[in-house]
Amino acid sequence: MDIKNYVTEKAKNSKLAAKKLSYMDTNTKNKALLEMSKALLENKDYILSQNKIDIEAAEKIGTSKALIDRLTLDDKRINNMAEALIKTASLQDPIGEIIKMWKTPDELQIGQMRVPLGVIGIIYEARPNVTVDAAALCIKSGNAVILRGGKEAINSNTAIIRVIREAVIKSGLPSGSIEFIDITDRETVNVMMKLNGLIDVLIPRGGAGLIKSVVENSTVPVIETGTGNCHVYVDKYADFEKAENIIINAKLQRPAVCNAMESLLVHKDVADEFLPRLCKKLKDLNVEIRGCSVTQRIVSDVVPAVDEDYAKEFLDLILSVKVVGSLDEAIDHIFKYSTNHSEAIITENYTNAQRFLKEVDAAAVYVNASTRFTDGEQFGFGGEIGISTQKLHARGPMGLNQLTTTKYIIYGDGQVRK
Amino acid sequence: MDIKNYVTEKAKNSKLAAKKLSYMDTNTKNKALLEMSKALLENKDYILSQNKIDIEAAEKIGTSKALIDRLTLDDKRINNMAEALIKTASLQDPIGEIIKMWKTPDELQIGQMRVPLGVIGIIYEARPNVTVDAAALCIKSGNAVILRGGKEAINSNTAIIRVIREAVIKSGLPSGSIEFIDITDRETVNVMMKLNGLIDVLIPRGGAGLIKSVVENSTVPVIETGTGNCHVYVDKYADFEKAENIIINAKLQRPAVCNAMESLLVHKDVADEFLPRLCKKLKDLNVEIRGCSVTQRIVSDVVPAVDEDYAKEFLDLILSVKVVGSLDEAIDHIFKYSTNHSEAIITENYTNAQRFLKEVDAAAVYVNASTRFTDGEQFGFGGEIGISTQKLHARGPMGLNQLTTTKYIIYGDGQVRK
Known part of the structure; x- marks a missing residue:
């Protein structure tokens, strides 16, 4: 034939x-x-x-x-x-x-x-x-x-x-x-x-x-x-309860799909208070944490993250974590490693929320919501044939x-x- | 280097x-x-x-x-x-x-x-x-x-x-x-x-x-x-004066560009009356006519058209002409040979106009206007970087x-x- x-x-x-x-x-x-x-x-x-x-x-x-x-x-x-x-x-x-x-x-x-x-x-x-x-x-x-x-x-x-x-x-x-x-x-x-x-x-x-x-x-x-290396950034002005719920949902509700969260960024001013409690919960839920040096200092039993960990779509119970000095650093990190699928900021600060929406380039950019919503059904399209990560x-x-x-x-x- | x-x-x-x-x-x-x-x-x-x-x-x-x-x-x-x-x-x-x-x-x-x-x-x-x-x-x-x-x-x-x-x-x-x-x-x-x-x-x-x-x-x-193999179809119910003006404009106003007309289709019931007068004018304007057998019968001094003539973007003072039996045949011909750039029907018949707009697939489909309008400036976009002939x-x-x-x-x- x-x-x-x-x-x-x-x-x-x-x-x-x-x-x-x-x-x-x-x-x-x-x-x-x-x-x-x-x-x-x-x-x-x-x-x-x-x-x-x-x-x-x-x-x-x-x-x-x-x-x-x-x-x-x-x-x-x-x-x-x-x-x-x-x-x-x-x-x-x-x-x-x-x-x-x-x-x-x-x-x-x-x-x-x-x-x-x-x-x-x-x-x-x-x-x-x-x-x-x-x-x-x-x-x-x-x-x-x-x-x-x-x-x-x-x-x-x-x-x-x-x-x-x-x-x-x-x-x-x-x-x-x-x-x-x-x-x-x-x-x-x-x-x-x-x-x-x-x-x-x-x-x-x-x-x-x-x-x-x-x-x-x-x-x-x-x-x-395409692939989704999705970030959640916990801002200095985040509501911790919202942050925790969203992170657990974005990471665990269905870890093997493209809109699941793969990487967590946390502002340095709240890392000490926020990270230990969150990481304990994640570990209880069998999530492996791969963290930067600051994360390693704050949280016990963290696998040291190498550069590739920040670029990887794990599609698994693994989360890379990085503590950043500012919103700018978070945006730059996302610019460097993102696959431009779905990115979220958790903040109560109006200006930071608006800046994140404006400056982060991805198919979907969220304030205070789980990246898992990037979906035709959830968006109200009544179904989808896939999620495009291209711009054209x-x-x-x-x-x-x-x-x-x-x-x-x-x-x-x-x-x-x- | x-x-x-x-x-x-x-x-x-x-x-x-x-x-x-x-x-x-x-x-x-x-x-x-x-x-x-x-x-x-x-x-x-x-x-x-x-x-x-x-x-x-x-x-x-x-x-x-x-x-x-x-x-x-x-x-x-x-x-x-x-x-x-x-x-x-x-x-x-x-x-x-x-x-x-x-x-x-x-x-x-x-x-x-x-x-x-x-x-x-x-x-x-x-x-x-x-x-x-x-x-x-x-x-x-x-x-x-x-x-x-x-x-x-x-x-x-x-x-x-x-x-x-x-x-x-x-x-x-x-x-x-x-x-x-x-x-x-x-x-x-x-x-x-x-x-x-x-x-x-x-x-x-x-x-x-x-x-x-x-x-x-x-x-x-x-x-x-891309290229524009643009057609004008003169319907049975065409206003001959509009048809003539539009054809001369579409063919001659700037023959070497993609939205210029390359091929003319004429309904058989009006071909005898419409074509000789039009072709005389076109020939006076130095346009070479390459016509089907019916065109050759009706109009003198016509170059016999071969199949490729209907597929070609001449970008020159050459026009292919075909007499068709019906609107359906015109639409089928356009489907077969068109590069889907700009297509026009000349008609006073409401239903034929609407059918042509609906059934012909091209970047721009016209009723009673010159294909030369397919242009960012003319459309009111204030400029253009080109004319896309793709669908994506x-x-x-x-x-x-x-x-x-x-x-x-x-x-x-x-x-x-x-």
Whole structure:
């Protein structure tokens, strides 16, 4: 089989579908999402049986428990996928919105209209629910989607795709609305990365290796959903109780995700009072502290931090700690080590809060709240396809609006340029 | 000299400058623009003398007249550059605008704030005025800029940079606000294209070859300012007078630019009446007509069009013409051949106008107006750094807003995620 040809044909089919999807009426798109939801529930047994094949294969090769958990579907998880589809149907259709409209001195009426991106390629790894979630958000926003999942979930994904594609076609959407690359050869990704003109954007979702590889090799534009080396800075004027709650939440509520806290900065004037109590609690919660020399002096049993500890996204029960001399030093430290994902200051001081919001450059900058809120659902977008850490196009949680572009529509009356 | 090291050091300087520029107050930025303007006028003789060196060198190697014209500076052109700076100073500062703000059920107040992209790399060719225009738009929008001009203008650019950089520093902006790569070795571009983390976006401005090379080789995100294969479709219900005026304007007002018309589609029911008269006028204006078989039958002296003629951006006094059977066929033809820049329908029919606006996908879609209006100045943006033909980030004319990204700022009161 010629892989290049195979992937290119799928993408051509997607492009044709995207043309129709781009002005498909909202009711038909919603109907498709509801049909997809129904079909998932009706074919639960089939999907679970195929998922079982993936799980057994994974166990055979000694896959880690965490990965097997991500791979595993059960009754409840399929129900959740079905519910997510219903919820996506209930969201407002972003397409056709006129973001603004104005009149020029030539009496041209110019409007900026929200339209789909076109064809979105999603390259992802283990979790089969991404197949459904990504397809739902793309269809609702009028985009065709090409899904390329990981080989560990190939049987689950193939089953899900068979079920939801049938529902999509039955609802009157073009067959190319959802394309799935059912060959897991790495070469399929290489081909996708070069399909300029057929694929409008690639969104890699998965480990740092996958994302780096796509960013470095794709000529198709990429939206980078990246790593989060998130800081919390406890200012001289922090409310200690808020600080403690936020730090424990940001570090521990779900340590393995990108919006979890990785590094703590504390103003020197409050370090003596604040750090020992906090660190005791964190250690009771099994968090390893890697601290600067001042932290080591104030707190017992601290692992000395090396420079890399401040640059690392642990995604684990490890926290780097540094005592800083001023707000400026905190901002400079964040500038140096941040991946510009989510950064927080804890302070009761108005001017320091405003300065932090203004001077720290990240997708989300917080005053007195947990970095864990950086999420499409929490922000009120009704879902997300990932969190962008790049500056171009979309930054932060990517909901339906972030899967769109705009076009200018111009109503004239015979105007020509002088 | 180690080129990689040289370019990287410049970019590091830019990144440091970008940090300060990102929250620089509007008055200081405006003052710098006005100082730059003044400095250009004060150093006119010096700039013209350096420009003369470039022109002589170009003449020596037999450069085309058109290119030499683009390269040439004179009193008036320097005055124009100085005026453009004053105008940019008068535009509203996009930075700090809160595009929207809302409250979540957790009582978090979330705002989306416009912030600079950071460091913008501009890779451009002959025209020295780009040096000033690009620098002005970048500074006003709080970005640091790295300029890499063509070797044919190296003396002019070096002189301009020396003059405006001095003004910038005098005004209190960081020295890295404007960096200039004064080595014309092609390798400098290669280095820029790989400086992820130091350069936030690259904007190539120039010929198709330059743009293609940057799009294909850059790992830094690129904004593509591309080609325009722009169509005008004369509907069955067109007002012939409007149609004729618009076609002549779109084709001839400035044929060598991307928003000029390249291809004409005419509904079959009006072709017999409309085409002969129009083509006569066009031929009198020295436009070569390359037509389909129907056009050849209706109009005399038509060059038979081959398929490539419909795909080509002539940038010259050549027009491809096709008679189509319906609005659907026109839309399909545009879908197939368009570069999605600017497309126009001429019609008095309400439903056809609305369908064309909805179904044609391009940066700018017109009813009854010339494609030549696709321009930052004409759209009311007060200037532009190019016209994006990609869908990601910016589409259409790129003014100050398109040189920005956003960050979410979140005002909390101790909230944690449940």
